Amino acid sequence: MGVAVFAALSDGTGIAPANPGQKALRALRKAQRALARKTRGSANRRKAVRRIARIQMRVANARKDFLHKHSTIIAKTHGVVGVEALPVRSLSASATGTVAEPGRRVRQKAGLNRASLAQGWGLFRTLLADKVADRGGRLVEVPAADTSQTCACCGHVDAANRPSQAVFVCGRCGHRANADTNAAINILRRADSALTPVEGHRTKRPDDAGTSRRAAGCGSTDPPPVEGGEDVSCSASGRAG
Ligand SMILES: [Zn+2]
Incomplete structure (x- = not known):
């Protein structure tokens, strides 16, 4: 969940934020x-109070x-x-104020957006869970700890x-991706291992998670295999032809 995008998905797509329309904000x-x-x-x-309440509605x-x-x-x-x-605190902020003083906490566009974002996230996952x-x-x-790093x-x-906020570049393997997508894949992987019973052959190493590894687009930036050559990651390079 974020501000630039409402939600980034592990398949590389995102949901643009639902900012209240300029028309509504002007009104x-x-x-x-x-x-x-x-x-x-x-x-x-x-x-006038009722009119504001209607617009907020x-x-x-x-x-x-x-x-x-x-x-x-x-x-x-x-x-x-x-x-x-x-974080729990982001869910407790009230965006719309009370009926008696509806304008109180929505004076600024930024404030409105921030508060509605927090409310939106909470409601979104409730709806999604249901x-x-x-x-x-x-x-x-x-x-979510460390998922973005x-x-x-x-x-x-x-x-x-x-x-930067937008780009992820791995210092070890050079993997380059949209930072939100990279984090979303890590979250998917954590959810996956939270559901998967621990088995002997199954480890939590990212390389073993086939679907999420494909989702990460790992290796997609590798140069195409040279003619007659094998993939560089292949350990069978010792065999002479
Ligand atoms: Zn890496």
């Missing part, structure tokens, strides 16, 4: 300015619609979904692996 600002000019206790002030409905839409898409196409555990469970699947929550290809953990 909200206008209604709030109008409210400021009204006399306390007047009927016009009450009307509209924005909230659009957000709920967005969350329903995307949780349904994922639940319909996946049986097991892994998500990062969210919808996945309805279809016989499961939502698995895993700790861990290479999805070789498992190397280093803060330097992430030179």
Whole structure:
């Protein structure tokens, strides 16, 4: 879950954030300015308060619609979904304020976006958990620690692996990827091993996780094999032809 993208998925796609439309924000600002000019206790002030509440309701409905839409898409196409555990405090912030003072905490666009983002994440995973469970699947929550610093290809953990917010470059194997996608693959892998009973032959080494390794696009940046030659990773290079 993030700010630049609402959610990054392990298949390399992302869900763009559902920012309240510019139109709604303009209407909200206008209604709030109008409210400021009204006399306390007047009927016009009450009307202005109601108008703000209506706009906020509209924005909230659009957000709920967005969350329903995307949780349904994922639940319909996946049986097991892994998500990062969210810090609890980000879920407690109230975005819309009270009916009596609806404008209080939504004065700034940034504040509105931040708060609705936190609320959205919480509701999103609740919806997702319900919808996945309805279809016989499961939502698995895993700790997010280090997932953004861990290479999805070789498992190397280093803060330097992430030179910028957007890019992941492994200092050991050179794996290069979208930073959010890389983290999403690590979260998927943690969810996967949380579900998988420990067996003798199965380890948690990333290289052994076939599907998530393919999802990571590992090796896709390797040069094509030279004519007559074998893949460089192949250990059978000793055989002379
Ligand atoms: Zn690596």
